Amino acid sequence: MDVLESVPNFSEGRDSATIEALDSALSAHARVLDRHADPDHNRCVFTIIGDEHQLVDALVGAVKVAIERIDLGRHLGEHPRIGAADVLPIVPLEPADLGRARAVAARLGAELGALGLPVFIYAPPERGPAFYRTGGTDRLAQRLATGELRPDFGPARLHPTAGGVLVGAREPLIAFNVNLRGTLEDARAIAAAVRERDGGLRGVRALGLELAGGGLVQISMNVEDYAASPLQVILDAVARHAQARGVELAGCELVGLLPAAALLPAAAERLGLPDLDVSQVLELRLLES
Numbered sequence: 001m002d003v004l005e006s007v008p009n010f011s012e013g014r015d016s017a018t019i020e021a022l023d024s025a026l027s028a029h030a031r032v033l034d035r036h037a038d039p040d041h042n043r044c045v046f047t048i049i050g051d052e053h054q055l056v057d058a059l060v061g062a063v064k065v066a067i068e069r070i071d072l073g074r075h076l077g078e079h080p081r082i083g084a085a086d087v088l089p090i091v092p093l094e095p096a097d098l099g100r101a102r103a104v105a106a107r108l109g110a111e112l113g114a115l116g117l118p119v120f121i122y123a124p125p126e127r128g129p130a131f132y133r134t135g136g137t138d139r140l141a142q143r144l145a146t147g148e149l150r151p152d153f154g155p156a157r158l159h160p161t162a163g164g165v166l167v168g169a170r171e172p173l174i175a176f177n178v179n180l181r182g183t184l185e186d187a188r189a190i191a192a193a194v195r196e197r198d199g200g201l202r203g204v205r206a207l208g209l210e211l212a213g214g215g216l217v218q219i220s221m222n223v224e225d226y227a228a229s230p231l232q233v234i235l236d237a238v239a240r241h242a243q244a245r246g247v248e249l250a251g252c253e254l255v256g257l258l259p260a261a262a263l264l265p266a267a268a269e270r271l272g273l274p275d276l277d278v279s280q281v282l283e284l285r286l287l288e289s
Contacts, residue, residue: 005091029058042077080133083163101169113153122168175255182247187217201229230265
């Protein structure tokens with residue numbers, strides 16, 4: 001497969017004109033498969049595909065829009081961030097293409113650095129996005145000023161309105177959120193219980209956030225290893241910890257797209273088909289022919 005995927009995240013989930021402008025910039029060069037905007041997070045996430053040149057051109061164009069239209073100094077939202085164009089992952093659709101994805105990320109980083117943004121090439125798990133976002137932009141500015149951190153491309157200071165940008169190559173992940181009728185303390189405690197960092201489920205990164213617009217709280221998760229931690233196992237764990245705290249589940253949310261293989265374990269368990277696999281899914285078999 002010649003195409004690669006990118007899932008750019010921008011710090012705007014409320015202004016429809018800006019979201020449309022970002023969409024237009026991306027779709028001018030690459031194919032936009034999905035768009036998700038959240039006013040509580042104040043963030044929009046796109047899923048795009050294209051070859052190396054198409055992805056770089058699309059992302060550079062969209063970042064120019066973000067620099068022009070998003071002022072991080074006036075930004076309010078629940079999701080941690082370091083920039084107007086916060087994180088731009090390049091994702092291989094085939095494991096053998098990870099090297100290609102890394103090369104594209106480096107080329108993209110150089111072009112964004114030339115726009116005056118400090119660009120950090122992130123490398124999970126040790127230096128994933130949380131490594132740079134912890135403490136917010138004020139803390140990141142201090143780390144740059146003291147020389148604790150240096151960008152991989154661009155100036156060693158944050159852009160006055162657009163901040164910085166994270167660029168990297170990574171395997172596919174699933175952005176999966178569970179909403180609760182509880183307190184922020186509940187959400188943070190449950191997030192800590194299920195995330196790998198604190199002894200929870202393998203490949204799960206989780207934050208407890210407040211959704212002021214809906215009167216709910218949320219377990220916001222990135223599932224980096226859905227084979228080790230299937231979605232139904234994660235949901236069961238969240239439900240179990242929520243029940244222990246007397247908290248009611250209020251629904252789930254998928255941000256972006258997910259591989260069909262991630263749904264099969266849940267379907268297999270529900271239908272009593274333990275040997276169900278992707279070879280038995282009609283549409284996937286047709287794509288192979």
